[in-house]
Amino acid sequence: MVNKQSKTVLVTGGAGYIGSELVRVLLQDDFRVVVFDNLSFGGESLLSFWGNPAFTFIKGDLRHDDDVRNALQGVDYVCHLAAIVGEPPCKKYPELALEVNWHASVRLYELCEEAGIERFVFASTCSNYGKMAVADALLDETAELNPISLYSETKVNFEKYLLSQENSTITRTILRFSTVYGISPRPRFDLTVNEFTRDAALGKPLLIYGENFWRPYCHVSDLARSVKMALTADAGKVNGEAFNVGDTGQNYTKKMLAAEIGKAIPSLEVNYHPVVTDPRDYKVNCDKIKNVLGFEISKTVPNGITEIASLFREQVISEPMSARYGNV
Numbered sequence: 001m002v003n004k005q006s007k008t009v010l011v012t013g014g015a016g017y018i019g020s021e022l023v024r025v026l027l028q029d030d031f032r033v034v035v036f037d038n039l040s041f042g043g044e045s046l047l048s049f050w051g052n053p054a055f056t057f058i059k060g061d062l063r064h065d066d067d068v069r070n071a072l073q074g075v076d077y078v079c080h081l082a083a084i085v086g087e088p089p090c091k092k093y094p095e096l097a098l099e100v101n102w103h104a105s106v107r108l109y110e111l112c113e114e115a116g117i118e119r120f121v122f123a124s125t126c127s128n129y130g131k132m133a134v135a136d137a138l139l140d141e142t143a144e145l146n147p148i149s150l151y152s153e154t155k156v157n158f159e160k161y162l163l164s165q166e167n168s169t170i171t172r173t174i175l176r177f178s179t180v181y182g183i184s185p186r187p188r189f190d191l192t193v194n195e196f197t198r199d200a201a202l203g204k205p206l207l208i209y210g211e212n213f214w215r216p217y218c219h220v221s222d223l224a225r226s227v228k229m230a231l232t233a234d235a236g237k238v239n240g241e242a243f244n245v246g247d248t249g250q251n252y253t254k255k256m257l258a259a260e261i262g263k264a265i266p267s268l269e270v271n272y273h274p275v276v277t278d279p280r281d282y283k284v285n286c287d288k289i290k291n292v293l294g295f296e297i298s299k300t301v302p303n304g305i306t307e308i309a310s311l312f313r314e315q316v317i318s319e320p321m322s323a324r325y326g327n328v
């Protein structure tokens with residue numbers, strides 16, 4: 001185990017949905033944290049860290065070498081979360097997605113080598129599995145990756161690049177996150193559990209496409225903990241390894257999600273649409289991270305639904321439909 005008190009962690013994309021929760025978890029565990037972000041969605045998520053002597057913010061763009069070099073000074077570990085996240089923004093801004101998710105990510109790694117970084121954790125995605133070849137099969141880390149969008153193509157390519165760096169001195173770890181839910185300092189309500197629950201809590205009927213398609217889900221605070229665990233594990237356990245992050249018991253179809261939401265919000269009205277707008281359909285086995293790192297989730301999808309429903313029931317969010325809670 002590493003002596004974490006002496007380590008400084010750079011979080012790229014640290015102002016984002018998962019990044020801002022990761023910053024909270026790392027600071028709580030006595031790491032020094034540097035956030036590097038171009039604030040595409042603003043920087044309010046960082047306000048509660050402001051003034052903490054263990055926290056530094058550097059505004060910069062991953063595509064600019066000088067910004068990245070500056071951010072890497074005095075850093076030991078890098079958690080790379082900055083990206084154009086999700087298929088809708090990647091489809092809308094394909095060149096930007098390629099630049100950030102692929103070219104600038106490779107360049108970041110090269111600059112990490114130059115800077116003598118010890119560990120590099122990459123936020124990848126279970127979307128890389130695309131569509132199960134065999135219905136209902138549980139996909140583990142050895143399953144073939146089948147990217148069916150530009151977003152996951154860029155993620156798969158960067159995973160392959162990282163795995164190919166066999167002579168690197170950096171301990172490299174790939175975390176394939178499940179689809180995230182729950183509240184963080186930068187909430188997003190464009191992700192399935194959060195969006196469905198928000199709409200249901202606001203009394204809107206749900207219109208669901210592809211109701212029988214599977215996905216794994218994981219709470220944002222558990223994902224943040226998984227990153228910390230990857231950073232602090234013995235290097236031999238995580239170097240050159242990919243881990244699905246979540247829990248094997250947390251695979252749901254959208255129909256199952258609607259049923260769970262209906263338990264919390266009995267007035268829910270659900271309509272199903274026969275058109276499939278998103279062909280991704282995958283059930284994931286997350287036993288490796290449990291067995292190798294001892295990672296256990298602390299929250300389940302029903303817990304997340306309760307969390308989001310109460311947020312709207314108590315009218316904590318003043319403009320729930322605002323574009324600021326999305327990524328496009």
Ligand SMILES: NC(=O)c1ccc[n+]([C@@H]2O[C@H](COP(=O)([O-])OP(=O)(O)OC[C@H]3O[C@@H](n4cnc5c(N)ncnc54)[C@H](O)[C@@H]3O)[C@@H](O)[C@H]2O)c1
Pocket residue numbers: 012013014015016017018019036037038039040041060061062063080081082083084085086100123124125126176177178179180181186188191327
């Ligand atoms: N949200 C999910 O369900 C999910 C699932 C699997 C994997 N992931 C991965 O986790 C990571 C974080 O996702 P998120 O949901 O927190 O997304 P997010 O969009 O909330 O955060 C991304 C952050 O990156 C920053 N950023 C974007 N381009 C940048 C650039 N050129 N330079 C500097 N900063 C830049 C943005 O300003 C933003 O703060 C991403 O790599 C994403 O692919 C997310």
